[in-house]
Amino acid sequence: MLKWLQKHLIPIGSGITVITIVMATKFIGVWQFWELNLLDRSFSLSPAEPIDDRVVIIGIDEADLRDVGYPVPDQVLAELIKNLQTDQVRAIGIDIFRDLPVPPGTKELEQIFAHTPQVIGIEKSVLPTPDNASVRPPYGLAREQVGFADVLVDMDGKIRRSLLSAPGIDGEYRFAFATRLATLYLEQEGITLSNGIKDENAFRFGDKELTRFKSYTAGYVRADAGGNQVLINWRRGVKFPRFSLAQLQQKKFNPDTFADKIIIIGYTAPFSAKDSFLVQNTEIFGVEYHAHTVSQIISYVLDDRPLLRTFPPLLEYVFIIFWGFGTIVWSLVCPSPWKMYGGLGLSIIFLCSCHYGLIVNHYWLPVIPTLICIVTAPVVTRNVQDFRAFLAQQQQLLEQRQQTLDDAFNAMHNGPLHTLGEILSLLKTEVVPQTTIAAKLQQLDRELRSVYESLRPENLAKAASTPLHELLFEVYHRTMQRDFACFRSLKIKIPDINPINDRGLNGELKREICDFLEESLCNVGKHATGATRLVVVCKEINGKRSVKVIDNGAGLPQGTTKVSGGTKHAYQLARRLRGKFDRRPNQPQGTICELEW
Known part of the structure; x- marks a missing residue:
């Protein structure tokens, strides 16, 4: 093995150089965009999951807004909350900014807010805007009934993380809208929110600790990990039961539909009330985003549905080195280029299948740098090896030509040139018999012919x-x-x-x-x-x-x-x-x- 490595040291070194460059580019974030988009694609291809009917969406769509107007009056919200109270819901989330009154019904809505502890409203108070603006919470709601609705958006405009808590613009620590709703729901299961054990800055519900997002998590590089963030493990397929405002007003639902549920009320009107975000190349409404983040928490705590799990950064680099070096060795031991490329193709298919299988099982392993290594490192190694073989062949040809010249010289020197010297010496004497000269010339002829014969390949x-x-x-x-x-x-x-x-x-x-x-x-x-x-x-x-x-x-x-x-x-x-x-x-x-x- 050692001799083999020494023989192929230069090609292997070139392949390792490629691996090193790929790892360096991963470290500085060159592949982040591709990793995140591959994650989105894997989510979109994953099989559907069962509907989480513990979270119900009431979407105020275009038809509803034509009936009640935009923004939705306080009276309509007040009546909606009163109707839901009779259905024994666990939590009601209002994903509608209400820092300013929208009469009629403002006083009635404030009274309902004050006397309905299961209502959670929203504010915008965490993520700064260019003018450092914020949106105040609804009047009448206590501090513990308010959660911020700020959303973390990646550089490509898509959402992949959920912010659970963070310091506000004013310096006061605040909880997210989804955190408030999940906490309210789980408290009725006897499960309370506390600090983590493995990570004291993480959230823990009972014995379930929510792993915090960090700057170098999976495909992310030097990401802003401020506050308490988690990766979103999007629920696949048809996600949550959904009703329109008109359906509730007309009582077109089963009386037990909302019992012990989390109800989230928000706009689903794409034109009149723009409240949508880009997720996996499709737009979802803000109320759907909050439903996902709430469902993720309660499903993890109650159903053991995992969060999106990742691997330690060091293990990711070991993974790159393993595949890179393995394909380098394959490129050197495989005699046929077609077999080599076929093996690399199978490796790529296998790696992509592993990535997809891990996503389906709620793991995220970045594979773009590894794929780049599989494509480049063995090809560079093989080309360097072939080039060195070409140079060695050319050198061998030159040596063979030189050797042929040396052999011809030696053959001439040891035979014909000696005989020619003797003939010249004889000719310098006064009397030289012709028979002697003839014999010497015949010997010279034989020796010259033997030079050619001695150099023949056979x-x-x-x-x-x-x-x-x-x-x-x-x-x-x-x-x-x-x-x-x-x-x-x-x-x-x-x-x-x-x-x-x-x-x-x-x-x-x-x-x-x-x-x-x-x-x-x-x-x-x-x-x-x-x-x-x-x-x-x-x-x-x-x-x-x-x-x-x-x-x-x-x-x-x-x-x-x-x-x-x-x-x-x-x-x-x-x-x-x-x-x-x-x-x-x-x-x-x-x-x-x-x-x-």
């Missing part, structure tokens, strides 16, 4: 499969048959060529080792003046393999510093074999040329 393949000691013996036998002056004085020739381990040697390396032996023997034939003994050793001792040529000729001239092409090639070959080349004097005289690896 001969390289043959060399790769032939044991090295056999190739070396063949080179020794062929070279010793050449007509070098110093070979004529040799009395003793010992080819001590033993089988050795060929591991790690391809055809090219074997041929280069053979070229080394041929070059060393040719040097003996040309320069080992007076040599009578030649020993060629090829053996392996304790894992060390060596090819050694030993003669007892005149040896190297004193002070020799020039390095020939053959010597340079020997040093290069030693580096490629991760071994060493050594040329040193023999005792009492002569030269030793040794290649060890």
Whole structure:
């Protein structure tokens, strides 16, 4: 595993860089807009839930306003509240600003407010406006019968959070309209509002603590978390029973419809009384928004219907890293690009399905950064890997071309050039028999042809499969048959060529080792003046393999510093074999040329 990581370190590093960039962009909020809209889309596709009939909406629509006028007179509200009182309702919420009287019936309405403790009115007192304006609560209602109707709207104009309480513009702490209604309803169940245990600033009804929204919650980044906020877990499908003002006035309802219920009265007239908000790309009336927020609280406390739950930010980043690194590994181990992209596509489908399944089960896990990682990190990694493979291939081609040139030089140097040198030396003498010159030229012709043959791919393949000691013996036998002056004085020739381990040697390396032996023997034939003994050793001792040529000729001239092409090639070959080349004097005289690896 460690070797694999080291081999792919640069591609993996590029993929990790992409993951780091994506996490950084998540941290600064680049993906917030997309996360919030994906949340909306998941809510809209979720299956419908049962109607919460504990919350009933009385919507004053366009037809009602044509009958009673706009704004609704105090007398109409007073009669409506009196009728609802007889039905033993638990709470009546008036989602209509009534800071100014709308006669007739103002005195009657104030008296009803004063003597009806289950009535909750609204004010606007928390969220500042450009002119710092506010709307006072209705006259006649006690402070505990008033809740603010301020609504938190996200940057895209949609509502996803509910403000339960907050300091007012005047500095006094206030409760929301939904909080007042839910508290009034639950008190009759013997459940009271108190501070949280895990979070003392949170609300707790009985043993149910409402998790507060924080600045870095799920897809939100650096959001304003002032006051006491919770995410809204919108109820899907047909949400709440709904009646018009005319239906109540005409008694077109079952007498038990409103018993033990929370009644919320508000405008549902889209033209005459604009009171609507954008939720999941659709508009809902303000009275519907308050019904959702009230229902969310009492359903959580009484029915265990969860709030919208989220995961710790650290776990979200771990989730991104897990998927990002997993797809990076997949891109490196998958041999086919089509299989790679197919796997990434399945990962995206699986992740989207998980996101939807979590939303259905009241969890919100941000997935946009993870999806971005799945799309980008493995693709970048694969492209970097392919580019490095392309560069390696080009480098290999260059090395192969250079190797071919080196091989051609060595083949020419060890054969034809030596023969050509001999011919030139012969031509400098006074009398040279034509037969001798002809023989030398024929030898030169054969050697030139053999250079081409030695470089053919099939001969390289043959060399790769032939044991090295056999190739070396063949080179020794062929070279010793050449007509070098110093070979004529040799009395003793010992080819001590033993089988050795060929591991790690391809055809090219074997041929280069053979070229080394041929070059060393040719040097003996040309320069080992007076040599009578030649020993060629090829053996392996304790894992060390060596090819050694030993003669007892005149040896190297004193002070020799020039390095020939053959010597340079020997040093290069030693580096490629991760071994060493050594040329040193023999005792009492002569030269030793040794290649060890």
